[in-house]
Amino acid sequence: MERFQLRTEILIGGDGFGAMLKERKRVFIVTDKFMHESGRVSYLTDRLAPDAQHRIFSDVTPDPDIDTVTAGVSQIVEFQPDVVVALGGGSPIDAAKAIVFFAAKQFKMENCPFVAIPTTSGTGSEVSKFSVITDRSKGVKYPLIDESLLPDYAVLDAELTRSVPPGVTADTGMDVLTHAIEAYVCTEANDFTDALAEKAVRLVHQHLLTAYANPDDLTARQAMHNASCLAGAAFSNAGLGLCHSMAHAMGAQAHIPHGRANAILLPYVMSYNAGCESTLTPTAERYAALAAQLGLGTSSIRQSALNLIHLVRRMESRMKMPMSIREAGLSESDFEAMLDNMTEAALADRCMGTTPVPCTADAVRALYRQAYYKAGRYRSL
Ligand SMILES: [Fe+2]
Numbered sequence: 001m002e003r004f005q006l007r008t009e010i011l012i013g014g015d016g017f018g019a020m021l022k023e024r025k026r027v028f029i030v031t032d033k034f035m036h037e038s039g040r041v042s043y044l045t046d047r048l049a050p051d052a053q054h055r056i057f058s059d060v061t062p063d064p065d066i067d068t069v070t071a072g073v074s075q076i077v078e079f080q081p082d083v084v085v086a087l088g089g090g091s092p093i094d095a096a097k098a099i100v101f102f103a104a105k106q107f108k109m110e111n112c113p114f115v116a117i118p119t120t121s122g123t124g125s126e127v128s129k130f131s132v133i134t135d136r137s138k139g140v141k142y143p144l145i146d147e148s149l150l151p152d153y154a155v156l157d158a159e160l161t162r163s164v165p166p167g168v169t170a171d172t173g174m175d176v177l178t179h180a181i182e183a184y185v186c187t188e189a190n191d192f193t194d195a196l197a198e199k200a201v202r203l204v205h206q207h208l209l210t211a212y213a214n215p216d217d218l219t220a221r222q223a224m225h226n227a228s229c230l231a232g233a234a235f236s237n238a239g240l241g242l243c244h245s246m247a248h249a250m251g252a253q254a255h256i257p258h259g260r261a262n263a264i265l266l267p268y269v270m271s272y273n274a275g276c277e278s279t280l281t282p283t284a285e286r287y288a289a290l291a292a293q294l295g296l297g298t299s300s301i302r303q304s305a306l307n308l309i310h311l312v313r314r315m316e317s318r319m320k321m322p323m324s325i326r327e328a329g330l331s332e333s334d335f336e337a338m339l340d341n342m343t344e345a346a347l348a349d350r351c352m353g354t355t356p357v358p359c360t361a362d363a364v365r366a367l368y369r370q371a372y373y374k375a376g377r378y379r380s381l
Contacts, residue, residue, distance in 0.1 A: 002190040003237075004190060004192035004193065004237050005147070005237065006127065006233055006237075007147070007150045007152075008116075008126065008127045008150050008151050008152065008153065008154050009152065009153050009154075010127070010153075010154050010156060010229060011153060011154070011155045011156070012156045012157075012222075012226070013156070013157055014043070014047075014155065014157040014159065017047075017115070017117075017153070017155045017157075018047040020153070021044070021047045021048060021083070021085075022047065022048070022049045022052075023049070024048075024049070024052060024082050024083040025049065025051065025052050025053065025082055026052070026053055026054075026079065026080060026081045026082045026083070027044070027048060027052055027053070027054040027055075027081060027082075027083050027085060028054070028055050028057065028075070028076055028079055028081035028083070028084045028085070029041060029044055029045075029054060029055065029056045029057065029058075029085050029086075029087060030057050030060060030072060030084065030085070030086045030087070030088075030092050030095060030096035030099060031056065031057070031058050031060065031086070031087045031088050031092050032058060032060045032061070032088050032089075032091060032092050033058050033059075035058065035087055035088050035092070035119070036056055036058035037058075040087075040119070040160075041056060041058075041087060043087065043117075043157075043160065044085055044087060044117075055075065055079045055081075057071075057072050057075055057099075059071060059072075060088070060091055060092045060095040060096075061091065062091050063091065063132075063134045063141075064091055064092075064094055064095035064098070064133060064134065065133065065134045065135065065136050066133055066134070066135050066136075067136075068095055069095060069098045069099050069102060069133055072095065072096075072098075072099035072103075073099055073102045073103045073106065076099060076100075076103040076107060077103060077106050077107045080107065081112055082111065082112050083112060083113050083114075083115065084096060084099075084100055084109075084112060084113075084114045084115070085114075085115045085116075085117065086114075086115070086116045086117065086151070087117045087119065088117075088118075088119050089118065089119055089120040089122070089123065090118075090120070090122065090123035090125045093116045093118065093123070093125040093126060093151075094123075094125055094131045094132060094133075095131075095133075096114070096116070097114075097116075097125075097131040097144070097149040097151070098131045098133050098144055098149075100114045100149075101131070101144065101146065101148060101149055104148070113152040113153060114151045114152050114153075115151060115152065115153040115154075115155060116151035116153070116154050116155070117154075117155040117157070117160065118154070118156070118160075118225070118228070118229075119160045119161060119164075120161060120164055120168065120172045120228075121161055121164075121169075121172055121173065121176060121211075121221070121224040121225045121227070121228040122171070122172025122173070122175040122176055122228055122259055123172075123175070123228070123232065124176070124179055124228050124229060124231055124232015124233070124235065124236070125232065126151055126154035126156075126229060126232065127150070127151070127154055127229055127232045127233045127236060128149075128150075128232050128233075128235070128236035129145055129146060129147055129149045129150050129236055130143060130144065130145055130149065130236065131143070131144040131149055132144070141252070143350055150236075154229060156222070156225045156226060156229055157225075158218045158221035158222035158224075158225050159218065161221050161224070161225060162215060162216060162218070162221060163215070164215065165215075166212050166213075166215065166319070169208075169211050169212045169215065169224075169319075170208075170212055170259075170260075170263075170316075170319035170320075170321050171257050171258070171259030171260045171263070171321075172228070172259050173204060173208040173211065173212065173224055173259070173319075174208075174259050174260070174262055174263035174266070174312075174315070174316065174319075174321070175258060175259030175262055175263075176200060176204055176208075176224065176227050176228045176231050177200075177201065177204045177208070177231075177266075177312065177315070178240075178243055178244065178247075178259075178262040178263070178266050179197075179200070179228075179231035179232065179234065179235045179240065180196075180197040180198075180200035180201045180204065180227070180230075180231040180234060180235075181197070181201065181266070181270070181287075181290065181308075181312075182235065182239075182240040182241040182243055182244060182351075183196075183197045183231065183234035183235040183237075183238040183239065183240065184197040184198070184201070184234070184238075184286060184290055185241065185273060185283050185286040185287065185356050186235075186238050186239045186240060186241045186354040186355065186356055187239070187354045187355070187356055188237070188238045188239045188354050189238045189286075190237075190238065192237070193233075193234040193235075193237050193238035194234075196230045196231070196233050196234040197230075197231060197234040197238075197290075198290065198293050199227075199230050200227040200228075200230040200231035200234065201290055201293065201294065202293060202294065203223045203224065203226060203227035203230070204224070204227050205294050205311070206223065207219075207220040207223035207224055207227070208220075208224060208315065208319075209315065209318055209319065211223075211224045212318075212319050238354065239351065239353065239354030240351040240354065240355075241269075241273075241351055241352075241354055241355035241356060242269050242272070242273070242346075242351070242352065242355040242357075242359055242364075242367075243262055243265050243266050243269040243270075244262065244349070244351040245346045245347070245349035245350075245351040245352045245355065246261075246265050246269065246342070246346045246349075246364065246367065246368065247261035247262045247265055248345070248346070248349050248351070249341075249342040249343075249345035249346040249349060250265070250325070250342055250368075252345065253338045253341060253342050253345070254325070254328075254330050254334070254335070254338060254342070256325070256328050256329075256330070260321060260322065260328060261328075263312075263316050263321055264316075264321075264322060264323065264324060264325055264328060264371050265367070265371050266312050267309045267312050267313050268367050268370045268371050269367060270287060270305070270308070270309045270312070271309060272357065272359075272363065272367055273287075273355075273356055273357045274287055274302075274305045274309075275357075276302065276305065276306065276309075280301060280302055280305075281356075281357055282356075283356045283357055284301050284302065284305045285301055286356075287304070287305035287308045287309070288301045288304035288305050288308075290308055291304040291305065291307045291308040291311075292304065294308070294311065296308060296311060323374065324371060324372060324373070324374045325368070325371050325372040326372050326373070326374075330372070332372075335368075335372050339365060339368055339369075340365075342368060343361050343364045343365045343368065344361070346364050347359070347361060347364060
């Protein structure tokens with residue numbers, strides 16, 4: 001059975017959100033220390049009604065853990081808010097989802113909307129039903145997947161992304177592109193997720209390089225913010241695939257930022273999925289269809305798929321991103337030492353469940369090696 005769900009109401013720009021926030025009297029804000037100490041949390045506090053009370057929970061760190069969630073839940077239960085607002089990148093939004101999820105088991109939250117306000121254009125967490133919480137004592141990451149994790153509102157205000165530095169714009173923008181491309185070719189894709197993924201790819205194609213080169217271009221920034229949300233809704237419904245599985249494993253073990261890991265791996269994974277090195281697969285036709293959306297289609301499916309792969313490489317190059325795992329800073333000895341563990345973790349990753357082309361441990365290992373040594377057909381790209 002095919003299905004598609006989008007529960008979150010999306011508010012574009014800060015105006016409509018400000019009116020809604022003014023009606024609330026007890027505002028619980030989940031963010032991180034940087035947002036709090038840099039004063040950027042004033043985006044919210046300046047919009048509150050004069051008689052409103054607020055509490056800021058800013059203990060969220062990257063890869064939020066169980067202790068953070070437990071502390072957040074007890075503060076919500078004590079404060080009794082009438083709205084919970086998450087402000088920040090993927091980590092504060094992921095943490096807030098888990099905090100709201102568990103707080104709702106102890107405190108009536110029916111009339112307490114949950115608002116997610118992303119400050120980077122990448123994760124799509126504001127419209128996804130996923131959250132990942134880490135148990136540091138066991139060294140384990142627990143994925144939470146539940147419809148109730150979906151925020152009630154997502155606020156997409158490009159003004160908040162203006163100060164994101166170019167390197168982060170590149171990493172997060174390529175994460176958006178990977179979300180859209182993987183959602184488009186994965187096993188659970190349908191007409192609804194395709195529409196979102198196609199639009200996200202077109203927006204990234206048109207606007208990412210501008211957002212990278214001109215951080216103050218709010219038209220490009222808003223387009224990338226919208227693309228991130230569209231791609232988030234696509235993959236939240238359809239799923240992802242091999243590139244994300246390999247990037248998750250590489251991020252955990254080699255500590256390469258998530259979007260950068262995806263950007264390095266994506267061309268190799270696309271080539272594998274399409275069968276560019278051997279016999280073309282049905283996934284090649286999907287890449288060719290996406291290439292056609294961007295005006296890169298030809299009468300040859302192989303060439304169209306290659307054009308899309310080359311586009312990914314060109315965008316990375318134009319944004320001066322590392323083009324291999326080696327260029328991302330991992331030494332050869334460290335890479336070889338962690339290759340088997342990364343391969344095992346990638347195969348066990350939940351994103352493998354929707355990847356379009358079956359994959360063995362040998363194939364994953366070979367793809368990591370290609371991406372490390374820039375081997376194979378794409379060494380010159
Ligand atoms: Fe991602």
